[in-house]
Amino acid sequence: MSLIRRHRWLQGAILLGPAAAWALAFIVVPTVLAVCMSFWKMRDFRLVKEWNLDNYSTFLEGDIYWRGLLNALQNGAMAAALAVALSLPLAHFIRFRVRRHKTLFIGAVVVALWLGYLLRVFGWRVLFGANGVLNTFLMDVGITQEPLSFLIFSRFAIVLTQTQLAMPFAFIPIYAALERVQPSLLQAAGDLGARRWRQFVSVELPLIAPALVIGATFAFILAFGDYFATSFVGPPSATQTIGNQVADNFRATINWPMGAALGTIMMLAILLVLTLPALATRLWRPAGRRRRDAAAPDTTDEGALA
Amino acid sequence: MSTTIESPAPARPAGPARPSGARRAALALRGRLPGLALDGTVALIYLFLYLPAIVIAVYAFSAGRTMSWPIDGLTLSWFETAYSDDGLMEGLRNTLKVASISTVAALLLGVPAGFALDRFDFPGKALFQRMLMAPFLVPGVVSGMALLSLFLELDVRLSLTTVVITHTTMLLGVFVILTVVTLQRWDRSYEQAAMDLGANELRTFWFVVLPNMKSALIGAALLGLTVSLDEITRTFFVTGTDNTLPMVVMSRLRTELSPAINAIGTTIIGISLLGLLIWSLLFRKRGATPL
Numbered sequence: 001m002s003l004i005r006r007h008r009w010l011q012g013a014i015l016l017g018p019a020a021a022w023a024l025a026f027i028v029v030p031t032v033l034a035v036c037m038s039f040w041k042m043r044d045f046r047l048v049k050e051w052n053l054d055n056y057s058t059f060l061e062g063d064i065y066w067r068g069l070l071n072a073l074q075n076g077a078m079a080a081a082l083a084v085a086l087s088l089p090l091a092h093f094i095r096f097r098v099r100r101h102k103t104l105f106i107g108a109v110v111v112a113l114w115l116g117y118l119l120r121v122f123g124w125r126v127l128f129g130a131n132g133v134l135n136t137f138l139m140d141v142g143i144t145q146e147p148l149s150f151l152i153f154s155r156f157a158i159v160l161t162q163t164q165l166a167m168p169f170a171f172i173p174i175y176a177a178l179e180r181v182q183p184s185l186l187q188a189a190g191d192l193g194a195r196r197w198r199q200f201v202s203v204e205l206p207l208i209a210p211a212l213v214i215g216a217t218f219a220f221i222l223a224f225g226d227y228f229a230t231s232f233v234g235p236p237s238a239t240q241t242i243g244n245q246v247a248d249n250f251r252a253t254i255n256w257p258m259g260a261a262l263g264t265i266m267m268l269a270i271l272l273v274l275t276l277p278a279l280a281t282r283l284w285r286p287a288g289r290r291r292r293d294a295a296a297p298d299t300t301d302e303g304a305l306a
Numbered sequence: 307m308s309t310t311i312e313s314p315a316p317a318r319p320a321g322p323a324r325p326s327g328a329r330r331a332a333l334a335l336r337g338r339l340p341g342l343a344l345d346g347t348v349a350l351i352y353l354f355l356y357l358p359a360i361v362i363a364v365y366a367f368s369a370g371r372t373m374s375w376p377i378d379g380l381t382l383s384w385f386e387t388a389y390s391d392d393g394l395m396e397g398l399r400n401t402l403k404v405a406s407i408s409t410v411a412a413l414l415l416g417v418p419a420g421f422a423l424d425r426f427d428f429p430g431k432a433l434f435q436r437m438l439m440a441p442f443l444v445p446g447v448v449s450g451m452a453l454l455s456l457f458l459e460l461d462v463r464l465s466l467t468t469v470v471i472t473h474t475t476m477l478l479g480v481f482v483i484l485t486v487v488t489l490q491r492w493d494r495s496y497e498q499a500a501m502d503l504g505a506n507e508l509r510t511f512w513f514v515v516l517p518n519m520k521s522a523l524i525g526a527a528l529l530g531l532t533v534s535l536d537e538i539t540r541t542f543f544v545t546g547t548d549n550t551l552p553m554v555v556m557s558r559l560r561t562e563l564s565p566a567i568n569a570i571g572t573t574i575i576g577i578s579l580l581g582l583l584i585w586s587l588l589f590r591k592r593g594a595t596p597l
Contacts, residue, residue: 011422011426011507012422012426012428015418015419015422015425016418016419016420016422018415018418018419019416019418019419019438019478019482020413020419020434021392021480022415022474022475023434023437023438023478026441026453026456026471026475027437027440027441027452029456030453030455030456030574031452033452033455033456033459034451034452034455037455037459038555045435047458047497067476086351088356089344089347089348089351090351091347092344093344093345093347093348097518099343099346102324106352107586108352108355109355111579111582112356112359114578114579114581114582115356115358115359115534115575115578116359116535116536116552116571116575116578117536117537117538117539117576118360118536118538118552118555118571119358119359119571119574119575120358120359121358122358122362122555122567122571123357123358123359123360123361123362123560124358125559125563126358126361126362126365126373126563126568127357127358127361129373129563130373131372131373132373132374133361133365133373134375134389135374136374136375137375137376137471140376145340162307164354164358165357167354167355168355169523196340197340213435221321221443221444221445222445224445224567225444225446225448225539226445226539227447228538228539228542228556232559233394243445243447244425246445246447246451247424247542247543250451250454250543251542251543256455259451260451260455261453261519263447264447266447266448267444267448270444270445271450275325277571290414
């Protein structure tokens, strides 16, 4: 009996071993190493393993890196808010208005993810560039005399592009939550005199609040960490983000420890953002539970009437 | 926050009485307007999602050199330019190489691990699963930075090999989770039947479990290929002189906006959509929902 148990243990180890070893070598060790590296320094373009806090004090004292972090946080917050704001009507529409080919409508959102990160960023540039589609169209029609400069290489372009990149990630959890909201609940609210907007705000939104937080978190992390769209459609350097600074320190200016320190700060920021929603939902839960209890009899009433 | 959520609750039972028939009809007519507004909004949102891709596809066929309005006629010459461009074609070859090797490697590592996670319990299992997903979920800049730190520390020359390692690490967690999810839907009594008939565990896996997982595995592989084909934020950190297609395209775009890029982009969109089509057909057959 003990032999079989040991045999089964061995089975698990054989199946799991390679993946665990890979994870150790390429997830755990690199992360630890990057954090260690953030406490080292460069001398004559060589990495010197002398422990120090210089990189973090550079971050705290200098204005550039702070602004980089703030820019990334702002981009993330704006993209998250917009992605959720766009996902809501879309999810509501698919859940309550689409009767046939629902999968097609959902699929069309997810497929947007498949079209390629680079291409979706590039597409905005073709669309919004000074000689791009929109500007030349507007001038051709005669609405504007010269190209609208805010369209590209601007904060506007960054947020728009990041919203588009992040939207499917916000949509998926929001739609999944809405799928569990019964139309009869909204009907009941309507029968009690609540207009559409009131139904939406007072019944639908509270029921999917946790999913809104999850969707916003996904969108936030994606936009916060993005350094490609920012450098590609954003202004040359004015709104550089911490992600760009990590990339620059590693691959352009060859200051690996500084890059590692900024990367570590990014990891901490993301960990914080990931734990905040968990805290928030814990605080929300009592209200949510009370609602669900109150909602349950409504469903049965609706069933009895029908 | 809690007050805004709670306040409507007492209002619901004490709402106004039902409106009369005529008033109801008027309300219904007026009620149609918000619905139409919603339809319009949704159409705009879909347009927003697809506009960049549509623009690229349209200008891949446009005869003019500049990507401006209006289009100067149609041509296929940009595809010819793109396909005869050595740099782009080498990038495409490298990308396909990287995508296929990392997908196969991640499948070989991830499927057995997913199998073990489905069957065995061990302390720290949830944490292990979360850790595996981390390289896919964290921003590419964090994952790329960490792996580059390792390569720098070990003095590894950056090449397509380091790119393959990075992509494999990114895909591993996805494949583990997909395997676990697939096995959770799987009826274990088939395995018991095979074992009762004398098959050992290996034969049971090979002849009973694996064939039933086939479409899920092909789906996972297609997903992995598309993700790897498109990867740029991690690759940027760990790539050497040989580059994948997205990297080649990116460096080209820094200097010029050539319609040949649109042509290669349209090709990638085509390949991705084809992969998606195959996947959805496979999943439809099994009656499972797409991810």
